Amino acid sequence: VDTSGSMQGKKIEQVKGALKFFLGSLHEGDAFNLVPFSTEARPLFSEPKPVSPETTKQALEMVKNLEAAGGTNIEDAILRGLKMPDDGRMHILLFLTDGLPTVGETDPAAILRRLKEAHKKTTRVFVFGVGTDVNTFLLDRIAEMGRGDRHYVGENEDIEVKVSSLLQRLSRPALSDLKLSIEGARISKLTPSPLPDLFYGATLTVLGLFEGKGPHELVVKGTLLGKEKTWRYKVNLPASPARELSWLAPLWAQRRVAHLLDQIRLFGKSKELVDEVVKLGKKYGIVTPWTSFLVAEEAKRLADGTNLPGLQGYRRRGPVTGNSLLGPSTPAAPTEGKPGAATPGLGKRANGSGPVSGKKAVEDSRKLAKLKANAFSVDDLDDAVGGGLAGVPVRRAGGKVFYLLGDTWVDGDFKKEMKARVRRIKAFSPAYFELLRNHPEAAAWLAAKGKILVVIGETPYLVE
Incomplete structure (x- = not known):
């Protein structure tokens, strides 16, 4: 746990709350350790100790006395945290920092080499970056090496809530x-x-x-x-392939592209990785740094209100008005372009040379992690509509635009404030056919495979 000077104020208090939650979530038979660090690491124990009233009391006393001061010695902290016994059990290291390495070894490549040497096969490393003054490449590669996840907490987000949520998931x-x-x-x-x-x-x-x-x-x-x-x-x-499972291939492609982009971002470009990204981008209509879409001619025809095939591959650059996106949803053929020529957003930086810290770097890391896990929800719809979630499959039908968020095609007209009013309908049930009788235009919207969240009039319907 980072206790450097930049953690002063509400940050250190929220961290204390998260540590108390952690101590309260331990089970009989668990072993644990706390390693606060700033200019140097200060482990509570020389190695993890079994949970007991005495060790828990010692830990709570340490948490109570934590103060934020000093620099940030990332290497010393993680090396101390990786000192786990070889007992065959899975060990979990949760590493939290809000800054760049400023004390001890500060070269990220050297830090990673040392950690790779010290890392044991049975240890998983989960990283938490707080704020935007963090080296995302270093933290993301630490998590990759440790076969864990990376998480980032925004300036206005509660550290205690975020960390406690992860700890609850990892507790069993x-x-x-x-x-x-x-x-x-x-x-x-x-x-x-x-x-x-x-x-x-x-x-x-x-x-x-x-x-x-x-x-x-x-x-x-x-x-x-x-x-x-x-x-x-x-x-x-x-x-x-079964027709009713036709949505699986685009979903796999989305995850695969996200994985490849993450590898390029963290380790640099190679011809093999770029070629596969281009191939999948073309085939499944996914915006990447190396593919762009033939939108100029389409945009001209759209202005004339012409019905066009090929609009599934078209990435919306601005708001859709009227019935300008009518027509079949056949994928359009993208063309190869230069890195950075795609829709503004994540893909622009995913070429191995993007920023390593700052707001943009954190946003890129978070978005790629979500794409890899297919963890999008309706809460991400605004980013998808704005083009900020490159790689999210898009479907257009009957004048509407749908975004594949998680396992659901979400209508671009859906608003967060509608969540409480969603009506759930089972596909091909009597209610489903009644909806089609009352709204024949919905047939085109409901033709996709999988779950569909569509807004008809002022009412949102979830067909599943």
Whole structure:
């Protein structure tokens, strides 16, 4: 936990609240340690100690006396935190800082080399960056190395709430070192990659490609309480994609592109990575730094109100008015462009040379993390509409624009204040057909596969 001078005021008080929550969430059999750091690291114990009334009391006393002062020695802090026993159990390190390395080793590359040498296979590292004066490349690569997640807390967000939420999720690990295979078939390009650990109450969705057909066995392996476990499931691989699952390929492509862009951002460009990004961007209509869309001619025709095919690939640059986006939703063919030529937003910086700190760097990191996890919700609709979420699939039908946020196609006319008024309707139920009878124009809007959140009149409907 960073206790440097920049953490003064409400930051350090919120951190204290999060640490108290952490101590209260520990279970019998857990072991823990606290490592406050500023100019140097000051661990509570030389190594993690089992939870007991005495160790908890010592920890609470340390939390009570925490003060914000000094510089930021990131290397010393994480190296101390990585001192875990080799007992075969999963160990979790949560690292929180609001600044750049200013004391000790300050070269990010050197810090990463030292951490890679010290990191144990059974340790997961989750990072929390507070504010925008952080080195996102350093923190993101630490999380990547530690097979954990990265999280960022905005200047006006509550550290205690954000950290406590993550701690609650991490408090009950279920399976680690997950592996997925299909006997007799080949699977590749899985997302997420590598597969993350699974915690109780969490859902893990894995997307990827397979080669093969017919009956096979899906094999899931993982480590449970230090022992490898195996689960087998019978699956039947189709010879051709099922029409009702046509939405899966764009969803996989979105996640794959996000993964590739993140690798480019953190480790630099390579021909192989860029070529794959371009290929997927063209095929699935995803805006990337290396693809741009043929919008000039379309924009001219739209001004004339002409019905056009190919509008699914068109990225909206401004508000849609009237019925200017009528027509089938066939993907348009993008063309290769120079890095940075795509829609303003995330993709512009995802070329291995973007900012490492500041507001833009934090926004880029957060957006890519969301794209990789497909963790968007209706709360992200404004960014999607404004072009700030490059990579979010877009569908146009019957004069409306829909954005694939999470597993739901969300109407661009939907507003956050409508959330309390959403009417849920089961697809192909009597209520569904009644809606179509009353609003025949909705047939085009409801033609997509998966969940659809559409606004008809002033009423939002969620069809699932």
